[in-house]
Amino acid sequence: MHVLIIGAAGMIGRKLVDRIAAKVDALGCEIERLTLVDIVKPVTPAALAGITQAHAIDFADDDTAARLIAERPDLIFHLAAIVSGEAETDFDRGYRVNLDGTRAVFEAIRRESHTASYCPRLVFASSIAVFGAPFPERIGDDFFTTPLTSYGTQKAISELLLADYSRRGFFDGIGLRLPTICIRPGKPNKAASGFFSNILREPLAGQEAVLPVDESVRHWFASPRSAVGFFVHAARLDLASLGPRRNLTMPGLSATVGEEIAALARVAGEKAVRLIRRQPDAAIARIVAGWPTNFNPRRAVGLGFVAETTFDEIIKAHVDAELGSGI
């Protein structure tokens, strides 16, 4: 099997590569070839060095998608995107990469099938940003997509294209609406959602973190480990049972900031909690108020997708993956 990962240098992409490298049958059958692409050159895993090619390319450039697809990968993970904040400030770039780039990949697959039979599996990273307030208490699988950002719009459009291209038999696609990933490893960033991770990650490392919203704020979370699990599971799943409804809200944990902090206290003690500095930010509070708080992702759960059920697990996943020998 030839596997192509578009966006392999991103946070989830890197961890997906690591998972595949650590467990050779993670995707259900032998990998004979692995192609990794991103805007910066992805890291080639040592265990798969002999079969891996890594390229620094902009997948949204003219003809890039066609060149990648001409190699006829059997399984394609498409995780590349301009993030929410940048897609909002740079309208043209957001649409060029998140919509036109994604469509170029889909079109390249369709055109490739014109020469000889070709119908790869395609797993697409969508997002709960396809939803926009107001919401019911729990968002069901048949709730409509009314994004409040250009990023969410681009993801919702890509979902529709994915469903149509799958229905027409051009590829066998599935879209995964990821929860907010927590705890994001790395440094604090300026994303409006950053504090959800910052207030755990920084105190766990003995550093101060800023909390800009009230403890009552509720949101929908999964760990990076669960996110990688979604992609691996989607690659192996029999998609026939999905019928034409190819985009699924992934399971997650609905929790408040207060519940995050309580879990931090249980895992790392009150000393860690004291490193959280309250500094209310009305602008961030306003943005976050438009975000989903809770879902009932019945279809995905029924298909075997699994996420954490407590914030203690989410914190422990981070400690295991990022902090080596512990806190």
Add this chain to the structure above:
Amino acid sequence: MHVLIIGAAGMIGRKLVDRIAAKVDALGCEIERLTLVDIVKPVTPAALAGITQAHAIDFADDDTAARLIAERPDLIFHLAAIVSGEAETDFDRGYRVNLDGTRAVFEAIRRESHTASYCPRLVFASSIAVFGAPFPERIGDDFFTTPLTSYGTQKAISELLLADYSRRGFFDGIGLRLPTICIRPGKPNKAASGFFSNILREPLAGQEAVLPVDESVRHWFASPRSAVGFFVHAARLDLASLGPRRNLTMPGLSATVGEEIAALARVAGEKAVRLIRRQPDAAIARIVAGWPTNFNPRRAVGLGFVAETTFDEIIKAHVDAELGSGI
């Protein structure tokens, strides 16, 4: 006010032009200029000959949208589309016109606003084809769009773009999801939905018509007169109350084929009903089974959109509009 109608030679477009010509304040303020475009040259209404320009152009061609928008119309009706059947058989043409063409109009407006302040009203013809089975008994305003045709996909994507461009302030847009229009004037055509109109229109004119499905088949209808009413009402509406949810399912009548036939008997007698020839067609029955049967279009009704409530009214609307002196 300068009004642009894209798709002015189509069935609804022509009737919209007639409505405007018949009642000069139909759109709520004086029309100083009327531009009509379609793939064939639209008819210029005699009453507005002095202020009307009509062009035969493909609005999806390169730069055509930009040229139209450079004239800075204040109100734009966008009704042009490749119909459902053709969009399914000609994948490239459907996406080129229904998606890329629509996006080109939206983009032209955005770019026009770069030079000087410009934010026209845009009224877009969407369709209940954005929905795909299975459905709840009545489809509510927050039910998700899972189209089962490329046409429906293209309309659903256009709706998302319309909402995002409106949210960003590039134009003041509203999308109208039209019911199946019944009775369509003209000749029987090969559209899978044609029989809904054929079994009324042909007997009303003393001609035989073929019914390919069971009388129990239920669907969602509005007359051409109501459809034109939706567009006129949308042009005058204060859209601020819509917030970011800019696409509305229009009101209609949920009725079975049996109810259509009963209304025909009441309006035109049993002699007309005897002109309906039953000729079951499994292929058409299969297609129709995926179509919506009933809606609860609460938002549109609350905003003052109005449709027929009985099939007798729908038939009488046809008799008034198309048959002049009666049956």
